[in-house]
Amino acid sequence: MRGRRGALMGILLIILAGLYFFLPACRLTYVDPEVQINPARHYILEFWDYPLPVVWEDGTNYRDLVRELIAQFEREHPNISINYRPLPFVGGAELLEQALREGSPPDVYSEPFSRGIVYHQGLQVPITPYLQPEERGFYSPGVLAAIEWEGELWGWPAWFSPLIWAGNRQLLEAAGLDVDRVQTLGWNWEEFLALARQFAAAGEGPRILFSTGPGEGELFANLLSNNGWSSRAENREEGEKRRIVLRETAAFISLLWSEGFWQPGEDDPGWLENFYAGRVALLGPVNTWLLRGAGARVHQARHHPELVFLPAPHGIGAREYAEPTVALVRVFRQRRFQGADQVKAAMEFARYFSQKQGQAIAHRLWSLPAYNPGSLREKGEGELSPANARFLLRTQEYLLPLPRDLAQWRQEQKWQEEVFSPALAKILAGELTPREFAEQVYTRLH
Amino acid sequence: MRSESRVILFLVLFILLPCLAVRGAGREPSCQCQGQPLLVKTIPPMRGKAVLALQERLSQLGYYRKEADGLYGPATVQAVEKLQADLGLPVTGNMDPATWAHLAWVEEKAVVEQPLPPPQGEISILVDTDALILIVYADGEPYKIYPVAVGKWTTPTPLGEWQINSMSSVWEGPFGARWLGLSCPFGNYGIHGTDNPASIGWEVSSGCIRMYNHDVIELFDWVAPGTPVTIIGSRIKSIPIPPRLGPGDVGQAVVPLQWRLRELGQDVGRADGVYGKATEGAVRELQYFYGLPPSGIADRNLLFLLGLGKGGEDR
Structure with a gap:
């Protein structure tokens, strides 16, 4: 009897010891920051x-x-x-x-x-x-x-x-934009539209150029996040507010399109050159190292524009976010x-x-x-x-968080490609109103 | 009667020899030519070891193309006449003392240094079209430098990274004693000897690289098919680049793109003027990095970024 109890106790001890050593190993991220590098190990x-x-x-x-x-x-x-x-x-x-x-x-x-x-x-x-x-x-x-x-x-x-917008200071200031204010305080879609209309009215003069087409989901996502909607940032509005944000953003794209800020079928692979040649006043959205790479090439040219970094324009009543x-x-x-x-x-x-x-x-x-x-x-x-x-340095204050994991990143990519882009194409073709767009997209996303 | 006229001719030349030697001394180093026989056109042609030696020397310089037979026949006479014409001597076809002296001078000028043993290790060639030199490298270290002639402005030597893809020691005409064909895909270019040694050091060819015959003969033995040949030059800055380069394009315009991509750390393989998979991949990598659509096509934006497009100020 005593022998059996002893054996049971032994087995129990072995199991406990196994759990003691095995459980931490199961928790894969288990690491000990207190452990030091062993000088005897290579x-x-x-x-x-x-x-x-x-x-x-x-x-x-x-x-x-x-x-x-x-x-x-x-x-x-x-x-x-x-x-x-x-x-x-x-x-x-x-x-x-x-x-x-x-x-x-x-x-x-x-x-x-x-x-x-x-x-x-x-x-x-x-x-x-x-x-x-x-x-x-x-x-x-x-x-x-x-x-x-x-x-x-x-x-x-x-x-x-x-992700920023690149401006030609001389051209923007000539059009009446307070560049320093925009750099410091940001600007909204209304101000952006006023500027774009001014350039459009000048006919063949400098213009605003988007680095993507109007139907690109990527651009739409960028505008969305600057209108108070994102799948990443916390404390964002849900439900009805989301529909409104989608509708406003779609309406903004639709307005830009209808006012001719994109030429139909425009495929201008020379927009960088045009920007540095002073034929484009505002270019966006672009990354800074693209501008650094191009700028390094034209730096020694006799005439090159004074480049200014600007934030993406944000929705009315929203605030800017930098991706x-x-x-x-x-x-x-x-x-x-x-x-x-x-x-x-x-x-x-x-x-x-x-x-x-x-x-x-x-x-x-x-x-x-x-x-x-x-x-x-x-x-x-x-x-x-x-x-x-x-x-x-100021942009540090309004950076968007990264997607939390690859699943979220893939979901965002999928939204851009499979939800936003097709719906945008319909808006641009006049087959959807911004309200219908918002309903359709909202339903797909939820 | 014939022997009498030979004796008279010999005496006349013997008397004129000092005068000719003085004429030559002003232009080039004097030589010990007194021991050289007078070789002249005769019927039947003169023959012997002296003619054989002459033929070999003329062959080294690229003037004589046939097999040395020791016969002072039409081919030898033609070679001597060409030599005399190149040197501004009276074109007689005879190896008179002045021609002997000038032949020695040409040889002395051509032979820059003593022949070297074949280089060891990995052999590669660099041709600098600005300095007009060809450098042989052994395991990355310069081994020997040769003077060369390169293409005219209108028919430039193709810049890029080629390989020797054909070799011939039986070559005729203006290509001299040897031919080393290059793998350039947009023309038939090569490194070869010349029948016009005076052209070495000038931009005169139709795009090929000319060498002295004795140089190309030496080089010929050091290389093999596949030996890399890189041709560089400041002309790279003025190569016209079209607004779009893409897969399948072949030409000189692709080479500056490939070199620029490599400067940026991209692996483009050889800068061989062929917009192949490696170039396409490198362009795609760069586009990805800059946030441009990764099409693999070098469009105006990418060419501008690389300083190769219309606005490429730093080229």
Whole structure:
């Protein structure tokens, strides 16, 4: 009897011990930030990154920068080796998704255009426990808010940039626009329309040009978010208010179309050239590094416009939101856990790389380094005018959060392609009124 | 009677020799030509080792094209006449002391340095159409530099990254002693010798790269089909670029695009003037990065961004 009880107790103890060790391992994101890098162990970190098409004056390019940063890190951490894998922009994200499905993502994944905050709940390790309180203060609060989900930060932000509108200061001021006011306080659709009408009335003169067609879901989504509607931001109105926002935005697009701000069938692949040649007064929405790339080409030209960054015009009664591009350096653990010290080593490299890369690259893209963004001005802003640098710094205050995960990102893409675009085509063809558009879209989305 | 006239001719030339030597001394280095035989047109033609040696020397310079047979026949006479014409000498077809002296001078000028042993490692060639030189690289290190002639402004040498795709040691006409064909897809271009050595150092060809015959003979033995040949030059800035380049396009205009893409870190393979998959992929990558529709077609926006379009101020 005693022997049986003893055996039972033994089995129970074994089960309890198993649970004690097994349960934490089941919780995949379980890591211990207190664990230190083991100096006696040699770590090999898989590092994936996208080579940015950036060149410096001395002829070195982005790959040279990455190699230099890796070499420097390895010198400082002799027991850590980095295996660098450059990914193509087209198809690179799918490689990561495949690796995540297989449970073997890279230790560190650096991505310039983050599609969402969390790519894998379980394998993606939040950085919050590794972020020192005093370190946090150096990061842009706006960008930290954009990548926060459920109270955690899900990657080391390297640099970020808002989607903006580009203006030709001389032409806009000649048309009576208070450029400095718009840069500082923003502008609404009414002001935008008044300006556009003025240019349209001038006939063949400079004009406003959209970087996408009127039926593009992407543009519509951009206008929507600047009219108080988004699937990402919290505390947005629901229900009836959403219908109104959809209707107003559709009406705005419809109005722009009917007033001829897009030429029917217009396919102007030379809009950049036209902008820099002074044939276009306002161009949008565009990203800052496109302007930096083009601006670098025409910088030495005798006549080039004074470029001003402007916020997207927002709906009447709404406020502006800037859709950010955020370069994030994420840390993953593998399904076959390699130890909290491996994660710690990956965190150290991700922190180091994001901060160094962000500082080095932001200047070349006219974007903001996420770590110490004020350094953009300390560095003299490059070819950026002080007003544009101020504008970029101000955009931190109204950045939209990133989609929380890939599912949400895909849903937004699907909405743009399968819901907004077809409905917009009907509006432009006169087959739908804005009210009907709003009903139809609202029904599809809900 | 015939032997008498030969003796008289010889004496006359012997007397004139110092005068001719003085004439040549002002232009070029003097040479020890006294030991050279007088070779003249005769019927039947003169023959012997001296003629054979002359034929070999003329062949090295690209003047004599047939197999050396030791016979001072029409082919040899023609080669001598061409040499004399190129050097501004009286065109007699005879190897008189002045012609011997000038032949030596031409050889001395042509042979820049002693022949080198074949380079080891990976061989590649760079032709600089501005400096008018061809550099042979061995494992990325310069090994030997040759003077060359390149294309005229109206018939420029194709800039880009080619490979040697054909080799011929039996070549006739103005192409000299050897021919190294290039893989350029928009024309038949090559590196070859010349029957006009005086043209080396000038932009005079129809697009090919001309070398001294002895140089191209040496180079010929160092390369093989597939050897990379890169041709560069400041003319890259003035190559007209159409407003749209896309898959399937082939031509000189594609090369600046490929080079620019590579400068930006894109992998375009060889800048071979062919808008193939690699170029299309690199363009797509760039468009993706800049937020442009990733069509893979280099349209006006992309060309402008790269400084290659109409507004490309920095080219």
